[in-house]
Amino acid sequence: MSEQILTPQILTAEQSGHLRHLDNLSRRLPNDWSGMQGKGIGQDDFGGYRFQLAYAVYALALAHRNRLPAAPGLFQPTIRRLITKLLEPEVWIYWRDTSRGGAPFNAHLTDQLGEEWDPVVRDNIMYSAYVQSCALLHDYLFDSDAYAQPESLAFEHWSFFWGGAPKRFAYDRNSLNDHLYWQLVQNGYLGVACEPNCIFQICNQPAILGFRLHDLISGGSRAEEVVAGYEKAWADFGRLDAGGHYNTMIFQDSHVVRDNEARSGWVDAWCGALMNMWNREFVHENYPRQVADLLVQEPDDTLSVRPTMRQAAGVPMNYDWCDFGWTAAWASEMGDTATRDGLLDHADRYMAPTVTDGGRHYPRNDTSYDAGGHFVEVEPMTGNVLLGYARLNVPDGLWTLYNKPLDRAHFAAPALTAVDRDVDVSRAEIVDGALVTRLQRRSDVPGDGTVTIGRALGQGRWRLDVDGATVAQVDGGTVTPVETADVAHAGTDGIVVQCGADPQTVVLTREA
Numbered sequence: 171m172s173e174q175i176l177t178p179q180i181l182t183a184e185q186s187g188h189l190r191h192l193d194n195l196s197r198r199l200p201n202d203w204s205g206m207q208g209k210g211i212g213q214d215d216f217g218g219y220r221f222q223l224a225y226a227v228y229a230l231a232l233a234h235r236n237r238l239p240a241a242p243g244l245f246q247p248t249i250r251r252l253i254t255k256l257l258e259p260e261v262w263i264y265w266r267d268t269s270r271g272g273a274p275f276n277a278h279l280t281d282q283l284g285e286e287w288d289p290v291v292r293d294n295i296m297y298s299a300y301v302q303s304c305a306l307l308h309d310y311l312f313d314s315d316a317y318a319q320p321e322s323l324a325f326e327h328w329s330f331f332w333g334g335a336p337k338r339f340a341y342d343r344n345s346l347n348d349h350l351y352w353q354l355v356q357n358g359y360l361g362v363a364c365e366p367n368c369i370f371q372i373c374n375q376p377a378i379l380g381f382r383l384h385d386l387i388s389g390g391s392r393a394e395e396v397v398a399g400y401e402k403a404w405a406d407f408g409r410l411d412a413g414g415h416y417n418t419m420i421f422q423d424s425h426v427v428r429d430n431e432a433r434s435g436w437v438d439a440w441c442g443a444l445m446n447m448w449n450r451e452f453v454h455e456n457y458p459r460q461v462a463d464l465l466v467q468e469p470d471d472t473l474s475v476r477p478t479m480r481q482a483a484g485v486p487m488n489y490d491w492c493d494f495g496w497t498a499a500w501a502s503e504m505g506d507t508a509t510r511d512g513l514l515d516h517a518d519r520y521m522a523p524t525v526t527d528g529g530r531h532y533p534r535n536d537t538s539y540d541a542g543g544h545f546v547e548v549e550p551m552t553g554n555v556l557l558g559y560a561r562l563n564v565p566d567g568l569w570t571l572y573n574k575p576l577d578r579a580h581f582a583a584p585a586l587t588a589v590d591r592d593v594d595v596s597r598a599e600i601v602d603g604a605l606v607t608r609l610q611r612r613s614d615v616p617g618d619g620t621v622t623i624g625r626a627l628g629q630g631r632w633r634l635d636v637d638g639a640t641v642a643q644v645d646g647g648t649v650t651p652v653e654t655a656d657v658a659h660a661g662t663d664g665i666v667v668q669c670g671a672d673p674q675t676v677v678l679t680r681e682a
Contacts, residue, residue, distance in 0.1 A: 180608050181237065181596035187530025188558030189233065189244075190615075192226045193591075194529040195554065196251035201260055208490040208550045209536065213264040216436060217490030217551040223256045224300035224376070225499075225551075229559040231307045232567045239580070240605055241598035243588040243622065246312045253304050253317075259327040262289035262297055268365050269293065275421060276367040283366055288339040289325055290346060292353070295362040296370070299377035302350055305343045306383035313581045317343040347384045350377050351392060359399030363422055370419040371409065372437070374400070375444035379572065382448075386575050397448050409452075414459055416441040434478040435464045435493030439500035446503050447572035457504050464497055465509065466545070472519060473512030474545040477538065490549035495556030505565030517557055520544045528615050532557060584632075584678055587624030592617030593669050605678040611669040623678055624664035631681040634658055634665065636674050644678075 181189075198204070208217035227249050234245040255261070269286035271279045290298035305317035317323060321340035328336035341349070353362045354377070361369040362377065378400070382393035411417050411429030418428045418437050430437045438460045446453040466474045478491040494513065501510040517523065520540065521532045532553030540546045564570070584605040586598055592615040597608035605626075611619040626632055632644035634657075642658040642665075643650045649660040658667045667676060 184530055185233075185237075185561050186594045186596055187525060187528065188561055189230070190594075191526070191529025191531045191554065191558065192230060192252075193248045194527050195222075195226060196248045196255065198255075200255075200258060203260065205531075205534070206550050206554060208534070209488050210490055212267070213261070215489035216440075216492050217549045218264075219261045220256065220297050220300055222551050222555050223252050223261065224304055225555045225559060227252050227256075227304045227307060228568075229555060229562050231311060232559070232564070232571065233562040234311060235571050235576075236564045236567050237562065238595060238598040240583065240600055240607070241586040241589065241595050242312055243586045243624075244595050244598070246308070246314075249304070249308050249311075250316075253301075253308060256301060256304060257323065257325060259325075262325060263327065265289040265294050265297065271366045273365060276365060279366055279423070287327075287337045290341065290349065291339070293363040293366050295350070295353075295377060296364040296373040298346070298350060299362075299373060299380060302343070302346050303376045303380035303383065306347070306380050306387065309343060310383045310387055311576075343384070344388075347380060351381065351396070354396060354399075357422070358403050359396065360403040360420065360422075361400070364419075367422045368419050369422055371404075371416060372441045372444065375441070375447075378448060379444075379568075382572050393448070410456065414456065415463070416460075432479045433463050433476075434491070435475050436478060436491050436496050438464065439493070439496035443496065443500040443503045444568065446566065447568040450566065450569050454504065457500075457506070461497065461501070461504075461506070461509060464493070465512075468516060468544065470519070471512070472516035473509060474516050475513070477545070477547070490551055492549050492551045492556060494545070494547070495549065495552030495560075498560035499556050499563065502560040502563040503566065503568055507565075510560055514557065514561060516545070517548075520546050521548050521553070522546075528612055530558070582625060584623055584626040586621050587664055588620075588622035590617035590620050590669075591615055592619055593621055595621070596673070597675075603680055607676045608673060609667075609669045609676055610673040611671055613671065619669050621667050621669060621676075622661055622664045623667060626678060627660060627664055633679045633681055634667070635677045635679070638675075643681075 203219060206219060206222055210217060213219060230245050230249055266285055266287055271283045301323060305323055309315060309317050320342055322342045323346055324338060324340040326338040361374040363369050364373045378393060378396055381396050385391060385393050407420060407427045409416060415430040415433055416438050418430050420427045442453050442457060464475050466476055468474055475494045475497045478493050498510055498513040517532055524531055524533055532548045534550050534553060535546055535548045538547045583600050589595060592612045594610045594612060599606055609621060628647050633640055634642040636657060640652050642652055644665060647660060649658055649665055658665055
C-alpha cells in the first residue's frame with residue numbers, strides 16, 4: 171500500500187463528533203440500549219441493534235482505512251466493544267421466533283421448521299454475516315488473531331424462567347466463515363436466506379466482504395469464487411427489476427423474485443452502497459437514474475428522500491425503514507458529494523443535531539414532517555450511525571477497502587497505538603516516512619490526555635515535533651525531552667505524548 175491518505179484534509183468537528191458518538195455507544199453497559207430503540211418490536215425491522223452495531227463498525231473501519239490510517243489505537247478498542255455488544259442475547263434472540271416461520275413469505279414452511287436458538291446455524295444471514303464480517307474487519311485492520319481463537323465468537327444465554335441447560339453456540343472467524351460459505355454453496359451461490367425462504371440481495375453483500383477479508387488474512391480466493399457463482403446464479407433472474415431498481419429478494423423454494431415496485435429507497439441505497447465494493451461499474455452505471463427517483467428537492471436547496479410506503483396488504487407497517495440515512499450513505503460511496511451534502515445539510519437544519527458527551531448524533535423523531543412541511547423523521551439507525559457513516563466515508567470507500575489491500579509496511583510503520591478517551595485525533599497518516607498527526611485534548615470527556623506512538627522505540631533515532639518545534643529526541647528506547655517541555659516520555663508500549671487543550675500538529679520524523 172502506498173503510504174498516502176486518500177483524503178488528506180483534517181477531520182472536521184462534525185466528523186470527530188460522529189466518531190465519539192459511536193465510541194459512546196460502545197461503552198454502554200451490557201443490555202443498555204438507550205437511544206438505540208426504534209419503532210420495531212423484537213428487532214424485527216431495519217433499525218435493529220444488529221444493524222446499528224454492525225454499521226457502526228463499518229463506519230469506523232472506513233474512517234480508519236481511508237482517513238486516519240495511522241491511528242489504530244483510536245479505532246480498535248471501540249470496534250472490539252461494539253463486537254462484544256453484537257454478541258449480546260438481546261441482539262440475536264429474535265431468531266428463536268423468526269426461525270420458526272409464519273410470516274407471509276414462509277408460512278407454508280412452518281411444518282418443516284422448528285425453534286432454533288443458534289442464531290447462525292441456518293438462514294439468518296442478516297445477522298450471521300455481520301458477525302463474520304465485523305470480526306474479520308477487526309483482525310484484518312489491526313493485524314490481529316483475536317477472533318481466530320477457538321470459541322471467540324460465542325452466543326450464549328440462560329434464563330431461570332425458561333429453565334433447561336444454558337444455550338451456548340461457539341464459533342470463531344474461521345469456523346463461521348466456513349459455515350457461511352458452505353451454506354452459500356449448498357444454495358447454488360444464489361445466497362443465504364435472512365428469515366426462512368427469503369434471500370435478500372442486500373444481506374448477502376456483507377458475507378462477500380467477509381469472504382474477501384478472510385482471503386486477505388489467510389490466503390485463498392473464496393471471494394472471487396463466490397462473486398463468480400453469485401453472478402451466474404442471479405443471471406437468470408436479474409439484479410434489477412423492470413423499473414431499473416434492485417430486486418429486493420428471491421424466494422428460495424420457488425425462485426420467484428420480489429421486485430422493488432414501490433421504489434423503496436432503502437432497497438436501492440443499501441444494496442448499492444454495499445455492492446459497489448465488488449461490482450463498481452454496474453453500481454455506478456445505474457446510480458444516477460435510481461437515486462433520481464428517490465430524492466426530493468427542498469425549497470431551501472437541501473435534499474430529502476421520498477419515504478417508503480408504510481403499509482402492506484392494507485396493514486400499517488410501523489417500521490424503521492431508514493431511507494434517508496441509507497441514501498446519504500449510498501451517495502457517499504458513489505462520490506456524489508452534491509447529494510450527500512444536500513442530505514446532510516437537511517439533517518443539520520431540520521433533524522435536531524445534538525452533541526452528547528462530545529458525540530454528535532440526531533435523536534429519534536417519529537414525526538414525519540414538521541409544520542413547514544420539511545421531512546424530520548429520524549430513526550436511531552439513521553441518527554446514530556448512517557449519517558455519521560456518510561460523513562466519515564470517502565468516495566468508493568468500501569471499494570478501496572475491498573480492492574486495495576494493506577501491506578506489511580503499513581503495520582510496521584509508527585502509529586498511534588493507544589489514544590486516551592479525551593483526545594480527538596483529526597489527522598493520522600504517514601507522509602514521506604514521517605508520522606503526522608493532529609491532536610487535541612477535550613475538557614468535557616474523562617481521560618489523561620495522552621496518546622502512545624508505537625512501533626518506533628528501539629527502531630533507530632527519531633525527532634518529535636509539536637507545531638514545528640522539536641520537543642524530544644528518541645534514540646533506541648530512550649526519549650529525551652528538549653528544554654523544559656515535559657511533553658513526551660518512554661512508556662511500556664511506545665512514546666507517550668501529552669496532548670494540549672488546543673489543536674496541535676505532532677510529527678515523528680526519522681533522523682538520518
